Amino acid sequence: MFPLVLSILAGIAAPAAAAAGPSACSNITTQLGSSKVSSNLLSQEYSNSLEYWNALLDDYKPSCVVYPKNAQDVSVMVQAIRAADSRFAIKAGGHNPNTFYSCVDNGVLLDLSDMTEKSYDPHTTLATFQPGGVFGDIYDYFVKYNRTVVGARLAGVGTGLALGGGMSYLSPQYGLACDSFRELEIVLPSGEIVTASEDSNPDLFFASRGGGGNAYGVVTKYTVQSRPVGQFYAGNLIFPFPQKDKVIEAIGNFIKYNTDPKAAIIGTYEKLGTPDLNLNLDEAIIMFLVYDGEDSGDAFKNFTSIPTILNTMSLKTYPEVVNMPIPLSTELSRGANMFRVGVHRPENCSYENALDVWRNWAESNKGRYELLSLDFQPVPKSLTDASKAQGGNAMQMPDGPWYWLNYLLTTPPGMSEPDYKAVQASYRDMIKSVGNAEGLPLFINDANHDQNPLQTFSTFAKLQEIKKTYDPDNFFADRTGGWSFA
Structure with missing residues (x-):
């Protein structure tokens, strides 16, 4: 799918700079050994690293894929990449659909999938894990201690989600995933390995809690506050679309009036x-x-009182909860996927209007998409209170209730470049017409690159200064994709 054109549009360097990728790969191989580097396009290992939730990103071919085991390996890689002046990307789960956020063409791909060590300290109740794997693996590990961590709502999503905030079914009780951070091990753009916490590099720690992902360095270990976990009463209700008005009213009432922090919905x-x-x-x-x-x-009476096609509510373990509606739902939904996000206060945006504008676009654009999804994600006051009680995150979230809207667009395979660009632009304009609430942050996890979510943060100027401190020559900014600090 037109990777060369997209590469040019995204500012990939000229041929002389493209040779930097092989040079960096050669240096990394010399220092770390060939067992940690793959440059064979035909190998299964290399191919597996090029699978993304947005399947269009599969077409980008790095000069090599590197598989670090620890922070020291990452440090060697970063220094080799810097010495060669190569482009690079950092991949954990590969769920972010934005081009070049976790993929690279003619550069070095740092695939963190081999970094999967985990531990639990029963005395402090702190959980530690490396960034490889997906949250489902992490939940499976900690559940044997009757504990879990605040993370993704789908098992197949990678740990990078937490660096963008991270909404969880547990968030109404404990805040976003990044609010549970207690200490981070980070490899800086210089290659230096540092600890970020409230006591050590506190500015870096602040920015890393939802302030732009791996923009300040490569996070190689998380230490987070774990949470008790037992049985959940959970499931899916599937309604026929003629019930849309009753369901949207129930969603609106839940956002405005629910005060039980143990209850969560999408x-x-x-x-x-x-x-x-x-x-x-x-x-x-x-x-x-x-x-x-x-x-x-x-808590869910307003929903369960509406006639359904299917009701799967039952007692479930937490690993079962994050595999709703079916196991491997993240993997099965791979396609030409793209997110956009909106943010609204319940009193300032009609739920019905957002739904009607979205549905009218859907009816007018049949054949230009495979799937559309509009997701209502409440941000209750209990969530924002929990965030503030733990020091707050890079968003410095205003008091709830408010809500994020996630707009998913999946385009058909084989779409031409002009048609793809046209439908993306039309979808963008439709979402813009709904508007956003002033003074509320866009959700990085669901944002499109052109939405510039960091600029909606009240802390944007502070994040810009922190970015300058830890990436003073803009090496990460210029040599990998990511959110704009300009």
Whole structure:
């Protein structure tokens, strides 16, 4: 899918600079050995590293893929990349759909998948894990201690999600994933290995809690506050689309009035690109309802009182919760995926208006998409209170309630470049027409590159200064993709 054109548009360096990739790969191989470097395009190891949730990114071919085991390996790689002046990318789970955020063409790909060490300290209840693997693996490890960590709501999402904030089913109780950070091991753009915490490099620690991902260095180890975990009353409710008005009213009431921090929801409206034949066969509503405990009381009554097509509510373990609606849902949903995000206060944005604008676009653009999804993600006051109680994150989140809207667009395979650009632009303009609330941050995890989410943070100027401190010559900014600090 037109990788060369996209590479040019994204500012890939001229041929002389492109030779820097092989040079960096050669230096890394000399220092770390060939067992940690793959440059064979036909090898299974290399191919596995080039699988992304946005399948369009699979087309980009790094000069080599490097598989570090620890911070020392990453330090060697960063210094070799800097010496060669090569482009590079850092990949954990590969779920971010933005071009060059975790993929690279003619450069070095740091695949963190071999960094999977984990530990639990029962005396401090702190959990430690490296950035490789996905959150499902991490949940499976800590559940044997009857503990978990605040992380992704889908098992197949990688740990990089936490650096962008990280919304969890546990967030109404404990804040975002980044709020649970207690200490981070980070390899700086200079290659220096440092610790970031409230006591050591506190500015770096602040910025790393939701302030731009691996923009300040490569995070090679997380130490986080673990949380107790038991049985959950959870499941999916699937509604026929004619119930859309009742469901959107229930979502709005939950956002505005729910005060039980153990209750969490995602409200998703799904639209297929196939004709509906006037039978609404192309659309459905899927609610994700999760209660931390065996009895949810009346927390979900407004949803369960509406007639459903399917109700899977039951007692579940946390690993079962993050595999809703089916196991491997992240992997199975691979495609030409792209996110955009909106943010709204319940009193200033009509839920119905956002839904109607989105649905009207969907009806007018049949055949230009495979799947659309509009997800309502509440940010209750209990979440923002929990964040502030732990020192706050890089967003310095205003008091809830408010909510994020996630807009997913999956385009058909084999789409031409002009058609792809046109549908992306049209979708962007539709979302812009809904508007956003003033004074609220866009959610980095769901943002498109052109939305510049950092600029919506009240702390943006502070983050710019921290970025200058730890990446003074803009090496990370110029040689890898990521959010703009300009």
